[in-house]
Amino acid sequence: MNSKAKYYPTAFVLYLNYFVQGIATGVLGQQIMKEALVTQWGGDIVKDIGLVATVVAAAGLGRLIILPFAGPLSDKLGRKICVALGALLYAVSMFMIAKSPTMMVAYIGSLISGSANSFLDCGVIPCCVEILAPRTGLATILTKFFISGGQKVLPMILGFAATASFGMTNVIFYTGVAFLVVAIFIFIAPVPKAEKTGEKQQSLIQQLKGTKFTIESWGLIAIGFTCTATFQLWLYCAQTYGARVCGMTDTTTMQSYYASGTILAIIVTAIITMKIKPVRILFIYPLISCITVFAVYFAKTPEMCNIGAGLMGFFAAGGVLQMATATVNDLFPKIKGTITAIIMIASSISMYTVMTAAGKMSPESVLLMNGIIAGIGTLIALFVNIRYKNLLANVEE
Known part of the structure; x- marks a missing residue:
């Protein structure tokens, strides 16, 4: 039996981050969500719809700031801490955007989501590569697959929210809750120890x-x-x-x-x-x-x-x-x-x-x-x- 097989459930939990991330990244691109957020900020849904694109841009800036440091931190602190940190930061960002009274609060929340993305990439991918080795290509492809899966179910979630008068921004809020749940499972799940090369990073x-x-x-x-x-x-x-x-x-x-x-x-x-x-x-x-x-x-x-x-x-x-x-x-x-x-x-x-x-x-x-x-x-x-x-x-x- 493959010695890493006991970690397969852990790999699934790790990939769940990307499923939820697929929902999180796709939701701000939905026209109905843009209009709900602009209305929440007190703007005009015709004139100010572009504000949402500006908020989305902040995620790229957050990722850019953290990316050079996330990898070394993952090696030093361990994959589990890095992934959990990413999931927790994503939860915070979703809560901030969902309840944002102004565009600036949502902008900061999006900035945090970009940072969270860097921590997830530098924690989940190396860990899953170690679990699924030597099928490293599969480990990388699965991240994209789970993101797409989250984006695929998003229209159904929005449809439910619309028919149940659930409130569009609550979809973002409960996406943050989902990240918290995944973070809890990450703390419980066993992960393999990162391989040491003996070389200075x-x-x-x-x-x-x-x-x-x-x-x-x-x-x-x-x-x-x-x-x-x-x-x-x-x-x-x-x-x-x-x-x-x-x-x-x-x-x-x-x-x-x-x-x-x-x-x-x-x-x-x-x-x-x-x-x-x-x-x-x-x-x-x-x-x-x-x-x-x-x-x-x-x-x-x-x-x-x-x-x-x-x-x-x-x-x-x-x-x-x-x-x-x-x-x-x-x-x-x-x-x-x-x-x-x-x-x-x-x-x-x-x-x-x-x-x-x-x-x-x-x-x-x-x-x-x-x-x-x-x-x-x-x-x-x-x-x-x-x-x-x-x-x-x-x-x-």
């Missing part, structure tokens, strides 16, 4: 010293920025476009199509990458995302919004960031930890900057910006694909 700054970056590595880092911007802008802003521009009366259907596309992409991409290199997906997926965004932009129909949501869930949120990370690790094997950390930092910068900008733009302008960013990401990926054989030759040398 270097900080990110120490790893960066002496590292030479090529134009291709900068290109892959840029893809970390563009692919994050593409799916974040769609997730948090597309429903406003559907409601305000395309005349949709029930925008939660877009969330359902989006989550279904993401779940399908996880399965299909896992199969495809067994036969072709991730770098090829790195070009094809953003290309189709770009075409989809412009199709929705020009069609302006509810039907196209739903179709676009499914396609964006598949091609924008279905693993491009993970494929970029896999590609950069193949091309630069000597600096895996450093380059991966930098891509994730680029991803966090992307979320903060583009969502801050989106909060000040019209729904049509946001969608147009999304298409342009996806197009830039496609061109960068094309360049990386062209250079791929030469880069592999350099790695072998």
Whole structure:
């Protein structure tokens, strides 16, 4: 019997964090939730709807601040403490946003949620990799699967809240309660001891010293920025476009199509990458995302919004960031930890900057910006694909 099998229930509890996180990250993108929050803040739901995008941007800033420190803390304090801290911080952030009397209180709550996300990533993923070894790829894919599962059930939760007169912001509040429950289970669950290498852990700054970056590595880092911007802008802003521009009366259907596309992409991409290199997906997926965004932009129909949501869930949120990370690790094997950390930092910068900008733009302008960013990401990926054989030759040398 596998000696790690006794930890499988623990892995399930750890992944539950991502299921709840899927609900937490998706809920602020729902048009009905945006209107409820803006009303709670005393704003105008037509003029001030962009405030929610500004609040969402704070999560990227919080993640950016904590990310360089969360990994070393996970190694020093242990996975259990790191994961529990992430779950507790997420609970606090959900309570603050749900009961926020002003946009600024919600902004601080979102900032805390970004910090919580960093602690979860640096605690859950290493721990589950240790439990599921040598199936490390499965350990990473499951995080995306559980997030998508949470986003898939979100429309049903919102539907219940609407019919039961439950109060929309209470959905956010009880998401925080769910994080507290998971945190309790984490404290109870046994976790394997982290493997010690005997080597002194270097900080990110120490790893960066002496590292030479090529134009291709900068290109892959840029893809970390563009692919994050593409799916974040769609997730948090597309429903406003559907409601305000395309005349949709029930925008939660877009969330359902989006989550279904993401779940399908996880399965299909896992199969495809067994036969072709991730770098090829790195070009094809953003290309189709770009075409989809412009199709929705020009069609302006509810039907196209739903179709676009499914396609964006598949091609924008279905693993491009993970494929970029896999590609950069193949091309630069000597600096895996450093380059991966930098891509994730680029991803966090992307979320903060583009969502801050989106909060000040019209729904049509946001969608147009999304298409342009996806197009830039496609061109960068094309360049990386062209250079791929030469880069592999350099790695072998």
